Amino acid sequence: MKNNIIEVKNLTKKFGSFTAVNGLSFNTQRGQVFGFLGPNGAGKTTSIKMLTTLLQPTSGQITVDGKDAVKNAREVRESFGIVFQDPSLDDELTAYENMEFHGVLYKVPPAVRKARIEELLRMIELWDRKDDLVKQFSGGMKRRLEIARGILHHPQILFLDEPTVGLDPQTRNHIWNYILDLNQKEKITVFFSTHYMEEADRVADEVTIIDRGKIIAQGTPASLKKKARTKTLEEAFIKLTGHGLRDEDASGIEGMRMMKKMWRR
């Protein structure tokens, strides 16, 4: 088995004349927890959509578990589970039905499916609401259900696009512990994007920071902090991107941009 479960080479996506993802190259190792960081509009979701065969790259190559994501999209879909950034539940179905639908589509054997749905719904504390329509759920409840659903079939790779947005701190911890446990026990590779730097610092083995479609920095959280000479990943992130997380205004940061160039490989 190859050690890199995801290999990305010169990945580019253009929407008309706008380049959302611009020549990304990176590898994710099997069993790794890989953080994909960047400010709003950096191109994280667009990249994840291409990795998960929902969007065709303009150019570049993606190999997932040894298979080409464009030519062998069907096979690639066998190897991952994904929690999208945007809602993706069927509001007219119950929590249980949403889970079951997923289990059937992913060919989880009935007995395993039943047991696992119960385990997961209990984990996210929605077991007693399993027969309620999803449209009656709060935002956080829906989010928890989406995460549980993404895990249901124990994929080889789990993509999580800002999975914990809108969740309270305890729930966030609880869910991350469950995911990290799966990562340990089942050797599931976790590929996630987030805005919470302390979260990335805590769970990621390796992070890649992108901005405006390009890679700015790559490495372990510790090595990035060391490079940027900061105490926290948050500070390192600000130093590296030249602006804060949700600060889209790029004016007056040219000096910082110069600095950013130094970090580019």
Next chain:
Amino acid sequence: MGPIYIMWLRQLKRYVRSRARMVGSLGQPLIFLLAIGFGFGPIYQKAGGGDYIQFLAPGVIAMAVLFTAVFAGIEVIWDRQFGFLKETLVAPVSRFSIMIGRTLGGATVAMCQGVIVMVISVCFGFRPHWGAILLALVFMFLIAMLFTALGTALASQLNDMQSFPLIMNFLVMPLFFFSGAIFPLNGVSPALAVVASFNPLAYGVDGLRAAFGGTAFYGMGTDLIVLGFFCAFFLGLGSWLFSKIQI
């Protein structure tokens, strides 16, 4: 349980749970039966056509199937907007089976509406020959599959509901009105006859009418063949376009 079955089941569950929609979509066929049926009935009879309700009812049943089917197909746009489409598109299942499953589901729903309208028509005096009811169901099913697939094909090219009125007014309405659902095709102007001959619904209405015991214009065999051909074509087109969806 396979992916086709679970897609089918989902469409059905959504139908059963939205009573308002179920009842709402009966309004139009009811108006046609009442206003057109009873309004034009006397003239039709005077002109020697016989009992108009016997003629009109299959057309109105076909209409209920047509509208529900196109709508079921168009629902892909909603799934895209509410995000659920993504969940089905990343599944390790061929997109063909996803499309077939949801089309079968939509078609089943459309057939249910057709059967309900058939029962209502009977209340208004429609007296079909029950002997060929199975054949009538086959025609309803073909109409339902064809137009759900057409709706899916259209929806896979659209991002939002903005063009929905366009589809209703420039596709679905003309399909219905130029199909011979409300007037007999024999004796119409040649131009209209040519238009109808390119309209798949014309064969659906004709076949349905014949199965219920009325007189066929094209002949039931022709109806079956043409309808089957169109159905296969739109299923192919729909699943091809569906498999190409990017989000």
